[in-house]
Amino acid sequence: MVCLGNICRSPLAEGILKAKLPQGNFFVDSAGTSGFHSGELPDPRSIDVARKHGINITDQRSRQFTVSDFDEFDIIFAMDSSNYQNIINLARNEKDILKVKLILNELENSTKDVPDPYYGGDQGFEQVFQLLDTACEKIHNKLIT
Numbered sequence: 118m119v120c121l122g123n124i125c126r127s128p129l130a131e132g133i134l135k136a137k138l139p140q141g142n143f144f145v146d147s148a149g150t151s152g153f154h155s156g157e158l159p160d161p162r163s164i165d166v167a168r169k170h171g172i173n174i175t176d177q178r179s180r181q182f183t184v185s186d187f188d189e190f191d192i193i194f195a196m197d198s199s200n201y202q203n204i205i206n207l208a209r210n211e212k213d214i215l216k217v218k219l220i221l222n223e224l225e226n227s228t229k230d231v232p233d234p235y236y237g238g239d240q241g242f243e244q245v246f247q248l249l250d251t252a253c254e255k256i257h258n259k260l261i262t
């Protein structure tokens with residue numbers, strides 16, 4: 118799960134998908150295309166909205182996406198088209214490119230970008246949670262069937 122800062126959207130996506138998948142069978146992680154917040158906890162508003170829905174994301178620390186992630190992971194979900202392009206720019210070959218998907222492409226009739234809630238209020242975080250929860254439910258269904 119990849120966004121820009123790895124403190125708002127992708128930590129939520131990581132926590133939500135982890136909570137849906139059976140423990141031990143999958144490795145879910147998140148990163149930011151920037152290193153602006155490397156080492157930091159998720160944004161307190163993401164921590165709060167996750168906790169409100171029964172998910173603890175306080176074990177997460179922000180890290181920057183690296184080229185080696187193309188080797189570590191089978192699927193790389195970008196939160197918006199800007200993150201998508203930044204990841205694609207790091208791809209070494211067609212195999213890398215094919216791993217990268219826009220997470221909201223999992224939903225029909227949806228906006229394709231998870232809105233960046235960083236500069237907004239708490240309501241934005243609830244909206245992001247709901248979008249990611251719906252997308253992660255679809256991803257979960259694909260992965261376990």
Ligand code: 4NP
Nearest residue numbers: 120121122123124125126235
């Ligand atoms: P995220 O949100 O990409 O969902 O983690 C942001 C966090 C920090 C910044 C931008 C977006 N920033 O500019 O510091």
